[in-house]
Amino acid sequence: MNATHFEGSLPAQEFSNILLDEVENGIYRLTINRPKTLNALNADTLKEMDAAIEILEADPSARVLLITGAGEKSFVAGADIEHMSHLTPIEGKAFAEQGMRIFRRLETLRIPVVALVNGYALGGGCELAMSCDFILAAENAKFGQPEVNLGITPGFGGSQRLTRLVGRAMAMELLVTGRTMSAEEAMRRGLVNHVYPQAELADEGMKLAAMIAGKSSSAIQLTKQLVQRGQDLDLDNACVMESDLFGLSFSTEDRQEGMSAFLENRKAKFS
Numbered sequence: 001m002n003a004t005h006f007e008g009s010l011p012a013q014e015f016s017n018i019l020l021d022e023v024e025n026g027i028y029r030l031t032i033n034r035p036k037t038l039n040a041l042n043a044d045t046l047k048e049m050d051a052a053i054e055i056l057e058a059d060p061s062a063r064v065l066l067i068t069g070a071g072e073k074s075f076v077a078g079a080d081i082e083h084m085s086h087l088t089p090i091e092g093k094a095f096a097e098q099g100m101r102i103f104r105r106l107e108t109l110r111i112p113v114v115a116l117v118n119g120y121a122l123g124g125g126c127e128l129a130m131s132c133d134f135i136l137a138a139e140n141a142k143f144g145q146p147e148v149n150l151g152i153t154p155g156f157g158g159s160q161r162l163t164r165l166v167g168r169a170m171a172m173e174l175l176v177t178g179r180t181m182s183a184e185e186a187m188r189r190g191l192v193n194h195v196y197p198q199a200e201l202a203d204e205g206m207k208l209a210a211m212i213a214g215k216s217s218s219a220i221q222l223t224k225q226l227v228q229r230g231q232d233l234d235l236d237n238a239c240v241m242e243s244d245l246f247g248l249s250f251s252t253e254d255r256q257e258g259m260s261a262f263l264e265n266r267k268a269k270f271s
């Protein structure tokens, strides 16, 4: 077992299936750490991810979360098939609900979440990446929802998020054939933000994280809400929400600092 002791400002936490570390001030990295199974997700791994999200939710200094997989071959090769092979239908539903709830919690986390996809992102791995705000992929990344090959459907939101991200026709093709997409195709279809050589992925992730961490955290938090909540609203209600949160952003210290800095011709220093 590869237990990780997380020493944050919050109570220390033991993890066996994930690693959680603060790479730089406010920039956290969560690594799915089951390389022998290509980082497949079982119930214990999901539970630890939930505990990690709890730590980040409670930490006001957290600015960005990077998520990646241990090793050079795989981000996450899906839900753990060995684990699932023993589940009854009721337990299968509970497993899906567990993953669904945790991925939603990740998606609605206050801070931006960046998936660094360093290899296979299949089934639950593709679903995990799609629950993040950004996907940066290594050139060797492969995306797909191959559940049909196992005689099951996606269970952690894949059929819904993929359809919203790449459109109905392509989502149907990927879900029904179970074929995988290269990183380049995934970028072309709007799933992935950028593709980098494998050796550069971690550094590019840090560059993006540092850029985000230097900006106003209150403005970023509100902007994330606008995009996340707005995409499921009709345009009228989404625009009402935008004026409301625009107004709310005027109540922050960051707005004072951001506008003063512009008018004084200096770089803003956000708190």
Ligand code: CAA
Residues within 6 Å of the ligand: 036, 037, 038, 040, 077, 078, 079, 080, 081, 082, 099, 120, 122, 123, 124, 125, 127, 146, 147, 150, 153, 154, 155, 156, 158
């Ligand atoms: N669950 C459990 N173990 C897995 C796994 C998974 N999803 N994916 C890979 N592994 C294990 C393999 O069993 C193997 O273990 P052993 O060494 O003990 O035999 C080890 O990881 C290495 O895998 P391979 O030898 O298969 O490696 P490969 O390079 O030949 O192939 C692969 C890589 C194409 C990713 C292949 O492993 C594969 O097809 N994995 C399954 C992918 C999949 O079907 N994912 C969807 C799961 S269902 C799901 O996720 C449902 C949901 O929506 C919630």
